[in-house]
Amino acid sequence: MTDTLQVSNDSPSHKSSSKQLQFGVVQFPGSNSDQDCIHAVETMGHRAGYLWHKETQLGNLDAILVPGGFSYGDYLRAGAIARLSPVMKAVADFAENGGLVLGICNGFQILCEAGLLPGALIRNRSLQFRSEFVHLRVVHDQSPFTSQTPEGTLLRVPIAHGEGCYFADQETLQEMKANRQILWQYATADGALEDHANPNGSVEHIAGICSKHGNVAGLMPHPERACQSLIGSQDGQRLFSGIVDHLTQSS
Amino acid sequence: MKAKIIITPKKAVLDPQGQAVLNALEHMGYEGVQTAHVGRYLELELAGNEPCTSQIEEACERFLSNPVIEDYRIEWEENAEG
Numbered sequence: 001m002t003d004t005l006q007v008s009n010d011s012p013s014h015k016s017s018s019k020q021l022q023f024g025v026v027q028f029p030g031s032n033s034d035q036d037c038i039h040a041v042e043t044m045g046h047r048a049g050y051l052w053h054k055e056t057q058l059g060n061l062d063a064i065l066v067p068g069g070f071s072y073g074d075y076l077r078a079g080a081i082a083r084l085s086p087v088m089k090a091v092a093d094f095a096e097n098g099g100l101v102l103g104i105c106n107g108f109q110i111l112c113e114a115g116l117l118p119g120a121l122i123r124n125r126s127l128q129f130r131s132e133f134v135h136l137r138v139v140h141d142q143s144p145f146t147s148q149t150p151e152g153t154l155l156r157v158p159i160a161h162g163e164g165c166y167f168a169d170q171e172t173l174q175e176m177k178a179n180r181q182i183l184w185q186y187a188t189a190d191g192a193l194e195d196h197a198n199p200n201g202s203v204e205h206i207a208g209i210c211s212k213h214g215n216v217a218g219l220m221p222h223p224e225r226a227c228q229s230l231i232g233s234q235d236g237q238r239l240f241s242g243i244v245d246h247l248t249q250s251s
Numbered sequence: 252m253k254a255k256i257i258i259t260p261k262k263a264v265l266d267p268q269g270q271a272v273l274n275a276l277e278h279m280g281y282e283g284v285q286t287a288h289v290g291r292y293l294e295l296e297l298a299g300n301e302p303c304t305s306q307i308e309e310a311c312e313r314f315l316s317n318p319v320i321e322d323y324r325i326e327w328e329e330n331a332e333g
Contacts, residue, residue, distance in 0.1 A: 125265055
């Protein structure tokens with residue numbers, strides 16, 4: 001597969017919407033995608049600010065992003081220490097009140113450790129750290145995070161993780177399916193769910209999920225690193241535009 | 252008192268590290284090894300010489316292990332008298 005580098009004018013998809021949204025991006029010691037998240041939000045014409053991990057007051061936010069990285073060096077287990085940070089209590093309260101929270105990569109691991117999302121992420125089946133572009137197949141568009149991507153849409157986004165193998169027991173998986181909590185699956189460039197397109201061995205090819213109430217989501221791939229065609233893909237913007245659309249519709 | 256905590260992956264959970272160790276042992280010629288599991292080991296030194304099982308169990312379930320993917324067991328060792 002060859003990637004042609006297209007230098008195009010990545011205009012914000014939602015510049016027509018008058019309301020400017022305020023995103024909070026959590027910052028732990030060891031976060032490394034925090035700046036990418038801020039950049040992604042700003043590229044779309046909205047505002048984003050950092051939330052230091054010791055913060056207990058979030059202020060007036062429309063949505064929270066928990067970014068990737070290696071918070072606290074992934075000591076004990078990825079996300080196990082970060083979820084005890086003061087800011088995570090505030091994030092849990094925000095989610096409890098229906099606020100939109102998206103965890104990306106290490107952020108997904110943290111939300112699972114915090115119990116805001118079901119299941120857990122374990123070492124990749126290959127034991128390799130995988131850093132490459134993958135294709136995600138959107139399972140359904142009934143979530144704020146997928147509302148701009150009809151069922152079956154393929155998104156080309158990068159991954160960069162060693163512990164991204166999603167696991168949940170059969171009972172939990174059944175419940176998740178019944179609640180339509182599986183949002184994104186790893187697929188081939190043609191959209192087929194095949195083992196060779198699953199970079200980490202995740203059960204049911206799961207790349208990302210949402211909570212029972214749908215307002216908290218997490219995924220291992222990095223949509224924030226795929227928001228400008230200059231860096232290989234703009235597909236990640238479609239996930240963020242779902243959040244923006246949901247928030248501007250509901251206000 | 253010393254709490255020795257052994258954390259292992261649950262049976263239903265993939266253990267690619269254990270599988271890699273098993274394969275390596277086979278390649279080295281060690282026969283008869285049927286399974287291998289790679290886990291984590293923690294030692295906690297505690298004040299006093301009474302095992303506080305319920306507290307340590309609670310810490311294991313809330314923090315030291317992840318009950319979704321891991322099992323744990325605790326072994327107690329008395330401190331050597333100085």
